[in-house]
Amino acid sequence: MNQSLKDPHLLPARLTFLPKTATSPKTSNTISHLSNPSLFAPSLSPSLCYVPTFATSFSEICKVVAAILHIGNVEFKAEEADSSMKLIRKELGPKFKELLELGKPRLVASILAACERLETLSHECCHALSTAVNLDSESPSFIVPHILFLESYFRDKSSWKWPPYDKMHVLGCLMLQIIFRYPMVSFFMSLTSMDAAHILQIAKDARGGHVIEAFLSSYVSTKMKLKVVTKLQDHYAELAMGTASSFTVEKCFASSNMSLKENIAAELLAARAELSKTKHGPYLLKKLDIDGVITKLLFMSMSNVYHLRNLLTKSLSAFSQDDMVLVRLI
Incomplete structure (x- = not known):
């Protein structure tokens, strides 16, 4: 068995689980990237994707989700695919919380990925996930933090606190990357409301950095993007030193206005000697x-100085003329 099936932390950081060609589930490992291999039988057939109705048992639903993710060169019949996903949404959508409590985040992530691939029910599934990871008594601002630390949150929901040293959950980060492709305001607000220290911890984490990048590439307004970029100020040189987090710096720079770009550039310039030693x-x-x-910044500064000098010269000249007028009046 592929080692990635045993250890979820060995999964790829980016979304690479949708193959371009269909191969037998017996010989391909692509099916396992988001789906738990213990949930479906090795006799899985692509024909499952075309069954408009099927038994609503847990295992059958898992087979259909896996088949949808696995088949790459087959054109889905829109009505049948939509029907299958509606059934999956009806059966498992209200049970996302139970699935996550049972340690089945791969199945939830698979459903989100299948919704994205088939372009159906994405908003409904995203809403179901936000409900699953947030207690009724909690503020919606906790949605993203709970998904980032999915495992530790469901281990102790009632007294959960932000873990300052834990690594972020692989599948939780992958789910957020999918969700940020849609205009999901509650998720956007949750991220932008986080403390600067927490945003920095996300950016430093190899998996969390992809979440920041996905957010900055999303439908969210420029104003909300700048909120996140601003919270990382004074730490861009530190982030640039890391191979993974340097991509986050690049994305933040591209999403910034001119003023923030100048600040980021100044930080990187100060660390240029050390930064140049890295690959x-x-x-x-x-x-x-x-x-x-x-x-450009220096040129603008010199232009401002020149402009200021001209203003002072004109002011002094005007003052001298007034003096002359007063003298003549006297």
Whole structure:
């Protein structure tokens, strides 16, 4: 068995679980990237995707989800695929909380991925997930933190606190990457309301960094993106030193206004000597054109000084003329 099936932390950080070609489930490991291999039999057939009705047992639903994710070169019949996903949503949507409590986040992530692939019921499933990870008494701002630390949250929901040193959950981060492709306001608000220290911890985490990148590539407004970018100020040099987090720096820079770009460039310039010693440092400095940004900033500063000097000269000249008028009047 592929080692990735045994250890979920070995799963790829990005969404690479949708193959381009269909192969036998007996010989392909792609089916297991998000689906628990213990949930379905090795005799899984692509024909399951075309069954408009099927037994609503847990195992049958899992087979259909797996088949939808696995088949890459088969065109789905829209009505049948939509019918299958509606049934899955009806049966398992209200049970997302129970599935996560049972340690089945792969199935929930698989359903989200299948909804995205078939372009159906995505908003409904995202809403079902937000309900599953948030107690009625809690603020919606906790939605994203709970998904980031999915395992520790469901281990102790009643007294859960943000774990400052834990690694973020692989599948939780993958689910957020999917969700941020849709205009889900509650998820956007949850992320932007987080403390600067928590945003920094997310950016430092190899999995969490992809969540920040997905957020900055989403439908969210520029104003909300700038909130997150601003909370990372004074830490961009530190983030740039990491291979994974340097991609987050790049995405933050691209999402910034001119003022924030200048601040980020100044931070990276201050750490240029150390950054140049890393493998990715020279590329990052060139990609963001740090020299160009700083040169432009200096040019603007010189222009401002020149403009200020002209204003002072004109003011003094006007003052002298007034003096002359007063002298003549006297």
